[in-house]
Structure formats: structure tokens, C-alpha cells
Amino acid sequence: MKFFKCLEADSIELAYGERKILQNIYLKMPLGEVTAILGRNGCGKSSLLQIIFGTLKPVFKSVRWDGRFVEFPFREHHLVRYLPQHPLTPPSLRVQEAFKWYDSVVDDSFGERWQVVKNKRLGELSGGERRFWETLLILFSPVQYVLLDEPFSHLSPIYVEQLKWLILSQKAQKGILITDHLYRDVLEIADQTYFLQNGTTYLLTNPLRDLMDRGYIPE
Numbered sequence: 025m026k027f028f029k030c031l032e033a034d035s036i037e038l039a040y041g042e043r044k045i046l047q048n049i050y051l052k053m054p055l056g057e058v059t060a061i062l063g064r065n066g067c068g069k070s071s072l073l074q075i076i077f078g079t080l081k082p083v084f085k086s087v088r089w090d091g092r093f094v095e096f097p098f099r100e101h102h103l104v105r106y107l108p109q110h111p112l113t114p115p116s117l118r119v120q121e122a123f124k125w126y127d128s129v130v131d132d133s134f135g136e137r138w139q140v141v142k143n144k145r146l147g148e149l150s151g152g153e154r155r156f157w158e159t160l161l162i163l164f165s166p167v168q169y170v171l172l173d174e175p176f177s178h179l180s181p182i183y184v185e186q187l188k189w190l191i192l193s194q195k196a197q198k199g200i201l202i203t204d205h206l207y208r209d210v211l212e213i214a215d216q217t218y219f220l221q222n223g224t225t226y227l228l229t230n231p232l233r234d235l236m237d238r239g240y241i242p243e
């Protein structure tokens with residue numbers, strides 16, 4: 025039997041003051057697969073990604089890489105990078121410089137769009153264009169895992185399609201954790217999907233049916 029390496033998030037407890045946000049979490053993110061988290065606004069998805077990345081300190085957590093407990097995953101050499109919901113890069117930086125800075129590789133074969141955009145400053149791009157290139161900055165990083173928090177937000181449908189294709193093209197080399205409210209697009213590329221509700225993760229076995237039953241999408 026073959027065992028695949030994986031990143032695991034287990035027994036996470038998070039509270040903001042008296043308010044419990046996360047309390048019974050288990051996520052298994054195999055290398056070479058896309059793992060998705062869906063859930064209503066405010067259920068704790070972004071907080072969970074930050075805990076897995078290591079920048080948000082919860083009451084308790086066990087984040088393990090290949091079975092080994094990792095306190096600060098973002099400090100581990102080439103382990104993980106995180107795309108937050110907010111802009112990531114200084115607006116004065118040129119796109120090409122940002123890619124160099126992150127050691128992310130988009131070569132000239134990526135096409136005419138790279139030629140057009142590479143010398144522009146990130147602050148000169150539209151909201152959707154900036155989101156697209158910042159997502160690629162993380163996606164093409166030389167790391168084992170990328171955590172993508174709402175990468176489809178602000179993107180027009182053609183960009184969403186391209187991004188889905190690019191995420192799948194990176195799967196051979198990486199583990200990818202994604203959360204986004206464009207659930208149909210997420211389900212299309214996910215190998216497994218968890219639903220986050222009342223602080224607990226549920227692995228979905230029949231995603232569309234389960235999402236209706238849990239009140240995330242209408243009947």
C-alpha cells in the first residue's frame with residue numbers, strides 16, 4: 025500500500041474573546057491534490073487558513089507535515105505560501121519584480137499577457153488583474169503547499185476558467201488548499217471538499233446534496 029505525504033490540521037480551537045470560532049477541526053491535504061473548504065460567511069475559513077499557515081495563534085492546534093508537528097509552517101523551508109483575501113504586494117512593485125522576489129516562475133512562454141503586464145506596477149492594475157497575478161505569484165511559488173483564500177474574487181469568468189486550469193496544472197507538484205464562494209468552480213477542481221459549520225469540519229461525500237442539506241446553497 026502506498027502512503028502519500030500530507031499536511032494535516034487537527035484539533036484546532038480558536039476563540040475571539042468569549043466567542044468560539046473553531047473547535048473540532050480535521051483536514052487532510054494530500055500532496056498532489058486540491059482540497060477545498062466551503063462554508064458560510066464568517067464561519068472561520070480565513071482564520072483556519074491563517075492557523076495552518078502559522079500566522080494566527082489559536083488556543084490549540086496540531087498542524088502536521090508528513091506526520092511531524094510543525095509550529096510555524098510559514099517558516100519551514102519551501103513548505104507553504106498563503107494568498108490572503110487582501111492585496112499581498114506593495115503597489116509600487118512591478119509585476120516581474122514581485123515574481124523575482126517570491127522566486128515564482130512565469131516564463132515568457134506564458135504568453136502575450138505576461139509581456140504586457142510584467143513591467144507594470146501592481147498598483148496600476150485593475151482589482152481583478154491584480155488578484156489574478158497575485159494568485160499566480162503564490163501558485164507558482166517553489167513550495168510544497170499553497171493556501172488560496174478566495175482566489176476567484178474579482179475575476180471575470182474567463183480569468184476564473186484560466187485560473188482553474190492553472191491550479192490543476194500545478195497539482196502534480198503541490199498540495200493546494202482553496203476556499204471560495206464560487207462553489208461550482210471549487211467543486212470542479214477539488215479532489216476532496218470539507219464543509220465548515222459551527223466550528224467543525226465535515227468531509228462531503230455527495231457535495232451538492234450535502235451543501236443543500238447544510239443550507240449553504242438553495243434547494
Ligand SMILES: Nc1ncnc2c1ncn2[C@@H]1O[C@H](COP(=O)(O)OP(=O)(O)OP(=O)(O)O)[C@@H](O)[C@H]1O
Nearest residue numbers: 040041045063064065066067068069070071072109
Ligand atoms: N481579529 C478578530 N477579532 C474578532 N473577531 C474576528 C477577528 N477576525 C475574525 N473575526 C470573526 O471571526 C469569524 C470568522 O472570520 P473569518 O474571516 O475566518 O470567516 P470566513 O469564513 O473566512 O468568512 P468570509 O467567507 O466572509 O470570508 C467572523 O465572525 C469574524 O467576524
